[in-house]
Amino acid sequence: xxxDRLTVPATATTPTSGGDPAVRVAGVDKVFTGRRGQVEAxxxxxxxxxxxxxxxxxxxxxxxxxxxxxxxxDLDSPTAGTIEVFGKSARRARLDQDYGIAFQSAGLLPWRxxxxxxxxxxxxxxxxxxxxxxxxxxxxxxxxxxxxAGSFPDQLSGGMQQRVAxxxxxxxxxxxxxxxxxxxxxxxxxxxxxxxxxxxxTSETGAAVVFVTHSIPEAVFLSHRVVVMTPRPGRITGEVDxxxxxxxxxxxxxDERFFAAVTAVREALHGRPTPASGAHGRDLR
Amino acid sequence: xxGTAVRVGAPLLLGVLALAGWEVLVRGAALPAYLLPxxxxxxxQIRAIWDGLVDAxxxxxxNALVGLVVGALLAVVTAAVAARVxxxxxxxxxxVAAAAVVPIVALAPVLSNMFGATxxxxxxxxxxxxxxxxxxxxxxxxxxxxxxxHRDLMRSYAATPWQVTRTVTLPGAxxxxxxxxxxxxSLAVISAVVAEYFGGLQNGLGSRIASAAAQxxxxxxxxxxxxxxxxxxxxxxxxxxxxxxxxxxxxx
Amino acid sequence: MAVxxxxxxxxxxxxxxxxxxxxxxxxxxxLGPAEGVTVAGQAVLPRTTDLGMPxxxxxIGRALxxxxxxxxxAPVWLAVVQAALVTLGTATAGxxxxxxxxxxLALLMQRFxxxxxxxxxxxxxxxxxxxxxxxxxxxxxxxRLQLGPVQWETWMSVGVIASYLAFFPMxxxxxxxxxxxxxxxxxxxxxxxxxxxxxxLRLRLPAAVPYLLxxxxxxxxxxxxxxxxxxxxxxxxxxxxxxxxxxxxxGSADPAKAWAPIAGAVLxxxxxxxxVYLLGLxxxxxxxxxxxx
Numbered sequence: 001x002x003x004d005r006l007t008v009p010a011t012a013t014t015p016t017s018g019g020d021p022a023v024r025v026a027g028v029d030k031v032f033t034g035r036r037g038q039v040e041a042x043x044x045x046x047x048x049x050x051x052x053x054x055x056x057x058x059x060x061x062x063x064x065x066x067x068x069x070x071x072x073x074d075l076d077s078p079t080a081g082t083i084e085v086f087g088k089s090a091r092r093a094r095l096d097q098d099y100g101i102a103f104q105s106a107g108l109l110p111w112r113x114x115x116x117x118x119x120x121x122x123x124x125x126x127x128x129x130x131x132x133x134x135x136x137x138x139x140x141x142x143x144x145x146x147x148x149a150g151s152f153p154d155q156l157s158g159g160m161q162q163r164v165a166x167x168x169x170x171x172x173x174x175x176x177x178x179x180x181x182x183x184x185x186x187x188x189x190x191x192x193x194x195x196x197x198x199x200x201x202t203s204e205t206g207a208a209v210v211f212v213t214h215s216i217p218e219a220v221f222l223s224h225r226v227v228v229m230t231p232r233p234g235r236i237t238g239e240v241d242x243x244x245x246x247x248x249x250x251x252x253x254x255d256e257r258f259f260a261a262v263t264a265v266r267e268a269l270h271g272r273p274t275p276a277s278g279a280h281g282r283d284l285r
Numbered sequence: 286x287x288g289t290a291v292r293v294g295a296p297l298l299l300g301v302l303a304l305a306g307w308e309v310l311v312r313g314a315a316l317p318a319y320l321l322p323x324x325x326x327x328x329x330q331i332r333a334i335w336d337g338l339v340d341a342x343x344x345x346x347x348n349a350l351v352g353l354v355v356g357a358l359l360a361v362v363t364a365a366v367a368a369r370v371x372x373x374x375x376x377x378x379x380x381v382a383a384a385a386v387v388p389i390v391a392l393a394p395v396l397s398n399m400f401g402a403t404x405x406x407x408x409x410x411x412x413x414x415x416x417x418x419x420x421x422x423x424x425x426x427x428x429x430x431x432x433x434x435h436r437d438l439m440r441s442y443a444a445t446p447w448q449v450t451r452t453v454t455l456p457g458a459x460x461x462x463x464x465x466x467x468x469x470x471s472l473a474v475i476s477a478v479v480a481e482y483f484g485g486l487q488n489g490l491g492s493r494i495a496s497a498a499a500q501x502x503x504x505x506x507x508x509x510x511x512x513x514x515x516x517x518x519x520x521x522x523x524x525x526x527x528x529x530x531x532x533x534x535x536x537x
Numbered sequence: 538m539a540v541x542x543x544x545x546x547x548x549x550x551x552x553x554x555x556x557x558x559x560x561x562x563x564x565x566x567x568l569g570p571a572e573g574v575t576v577a578g579q580a581v582l583p584r585t586t587d588l589g590m591p592x593x594x595x596x597i598g599r600a601l602x603x604x605x606x607x608x609x610x611a612p613v614w615l616a617v618v619q620a621a622l623v624t625l626g627t628a629t630a631g632x633x634x635x636x637x638x639x640x641x642l643a644l645l646m647q648r649f650x651x652x653x654x655x656x657x658x659x660x661x662x663x664x665x666x667x668x669x670x671x672x673x674x675x676x677x678x679x680x681r682l683q684l685g686p687v688q689w690e691t692w693m694s695v696g697v698i699a700s701y702l703a704f705f706p707m708x709x710x711x712x713x714x715x716x717x718x719x720x721x722x723x724x725x726x727x728x729x730x731x732x733x734x735x736x737x738l739r740l741r742l743p744a745a746v747p748y749l750l751x752x753x754x755x756x757x758x759x760x761x762x763x764x765x766x767x768x769x770x771x772x773x774x775x776x777x778x779x780x781x782x783x784x785x786x787x788g789s790a791d792p793a794k795a796w797a798p799i800a801g802a803v804l805x806x807x808x809x810x811x812x813v814y815l816l817g818l819x820x821x822x823x824x825x826x827x828x829x830x
Contacts, residue, residue: 295651471667
């Protein structure tokens with residue numbers, strides 16, 4: 001989709017076949033040791049995300065979807081198994097800044113203006129002033145917040161704060177975006193608008209995305225592929241290929257194929273056999 | 286399990302090491318006594334002057350206790366009135382704010398003029414004034430902290446103002462009053478000791494520390510310091526127990 | 538708009554509060570018994586003689602007159618201001634020392650959790666005990682201690698006492714502040730692979746400002762209290778603490794004079810608190826959370 005404020009960053013990578021996958025998770029277990037004994041948060045998880053692919057992780061609370069994302073981001077380490085990001089270890093990928101990340105809370109620093117928040121990763125990694133200014137202007141335009149550059153986070157609505165956080169996660173043109181329920185705290189209307197914007201932005205940048213959510217329509221609207229997880233122990237139990245095409249706009253939410261995909265994901269979640277539909281699911285149990 | 290052991294062990298170990306290090310350093314480096322007498326010598330002094338120590342502690346402790354009780358009572362009552370009467374609150378607010386940043390013990394000499402130099406009252410007045418500030422501020426904060434849900438609920442019950450005070454406002458304010466009392470209990474002892482440095486009767490811990498130091502009785506001075514530390518802990522511990530008793534009754 | 542009328546009300550009522558104190562003073566002095574009120578041998582209300590309770594206007598008048606009968610002596614108020622400035626200087630030196638040491642200790646505790654476990658209980662304990670009782674002992678270092686080329690001077694004792702009173706609130710406040718960033722922020726900085734030092738500079742210190750300012754407010758008041766008390770127990774000349782004792786000793790002959798240095802100590806406390814308030818305004822950008830919360 002083309003809009004007049006569309007800006008494609010010069011260094012954006014396009015989805016390519018061949019080479020290393022964006023994320024490769026193989027045989028991962030994660031056990032947390034708490035006061036009441038051990039909790040198996042993830043059990044034998046395998047997952048591959050291709051470059052440029054948008055993958056949602058969906059499942060009820062406690063299914064380990066956020067834990068899996070944190071492992072990919074090297075915010076936690078797996079108990080067993082391996083995690084690779086673009087063929088490197090998760091730790092190496094973090095040190096090399098191969099991904100951008102957004103959390104459920106926008107996590108903006110309250111003492112920095114909107115522009116200064118977007119600029120943060122660039123400044124921390126030593127980009128020069130002119131580069132920083134140019135990139136910040138570009139990003140703020142991309143998320144439609146140019147006129148709020150000088151505002152402070154507490155002056156913005158929740159949706160606007162989340163857009164700033166997304167701009168910040170895109171600051172260094174990452175080829176991989178990790179998003180942990182970034183729209184979870186927003187109202188339904190803001191949420192749908194943000195989803196449309198995210199579809200546009202990721203198609204502009206061509207980054208692979210791992211997106212954690214517990215909303216079925218959100219996962220279906222955004223993703224190429226929806227990965228279904230169940231708790232106790234957290235594991236992957238199904239996958240639904242959505243493939244609703246790149247022309248995703250508001251009309252799609254009323255489309256038959258959309259409903260069919262929603263049904264497929266719902267049934268994968270509840271563990272019933274999926275009927276034939278536009279989207280096809282696989283039960284991995 | 287191991288975490289708990291480290292949590293308890295680490296501060297104990299640090300305390301023992303500090304005491305042992307103190308002893309070894311003072312003995313080994315032969316530090317002059319005015320700088321730091323060794324702990325064993327202080328302990329010996331505590332034994333030697335035990336009776337005098339108890340008397341001085343009792344004198345200072347009584348001043349601190351009387352001041353604490355009077356100051357805290359006045360503070361709670363004033364806060365309760367100020368919470369209801371806005372203009373009174375606004376009249377008192379700048380005075381309390383000023384009292385919070387001002388060295389109140391400096392009043393000791395003029396209070397001696399007012400009440401007589403042979404009276405215990407000046408010191409008790411000082412303690413009461415010092416105690417008043419944190420208790421008043423915390424009580425007022427507590428009385429204003431009524432959650433909107435509770436207020437709406439009481440309104441829907443058409444409760445009278447007195448019912449609201451008794452069922453919602455006061456119980457909600459109790460933890461805040463105790464926060465103020467915790468701070469105040471330490472301040473009471475500190476200011477009771479310090480007020481003695483400004484002259485007046487020579488019967489308490491503060492004046493004994495000063496006169497021992499002036500006569501080069503350094504280990505003796507440290508023995509009185511140890512007694513004032515014990516007194517401070519006694520007051521603090523007592524308010525903690527009081528708080529536990531009061532809050533248990535409220536939650537139970 | 539009603540803004541104007543809303544803003545003058547607290548100011549007027551505040552002034553009325555101060556005035557009320559004066560009226561209470563003079564009213565009791567006019568009506569109360571000359572020898573005060575004694576209940577069961579304990580003085581409960583003060584004497585109302587001119588010796589015990591001088592008129593407020595006498596206090597003010599005395600402050601404008603020369604301090605001593607010596608020809609060309611400075612007026613009392615000037616002597617008080619000079620003494621207050623000396624004390625302010627010593628208290629500031631102590632405050633700086635206490636703040637630096639307090640923040641360094643907080644950094645150590647933030648970095649190494651074992652250090653926090655070992656030190657924290659002592660830190661809390663030490664706030665409940667009268668450490669200031671040590672003042673006469675630290676004072677006895679004066680003129681005797683030699684640290685290399687530096688001769689220990691009495692004003693340094695005063696500064697040290699001020700600094701250790703300032704130290705505790707700073708250490709506690711700084712630790713709380715350094716640990717205040719939420720998980721989303723610390724996670725974010727971890728994903729940026731920043732060093733401990735950069736995280737400190739860009740995240741922990743800015744986030745600690747709302748905790749450091751109230752700590753500084755407490756520390757400032759404590760440093761001034763420490764300096765005044767130390768001056769009293771040293772007899773260190775030049776400061777306001779010494780002046781309080783000196784003027785009080787002339788009390789029976791000149792009761793109104795004793796109030797001038799006390800007013801000076803009060804103004805000193807207010808002035809220092811005002812400076813901290815201004816610092817808070819200058820750091821407004823780091824306190825946005827606090828204001829919206």
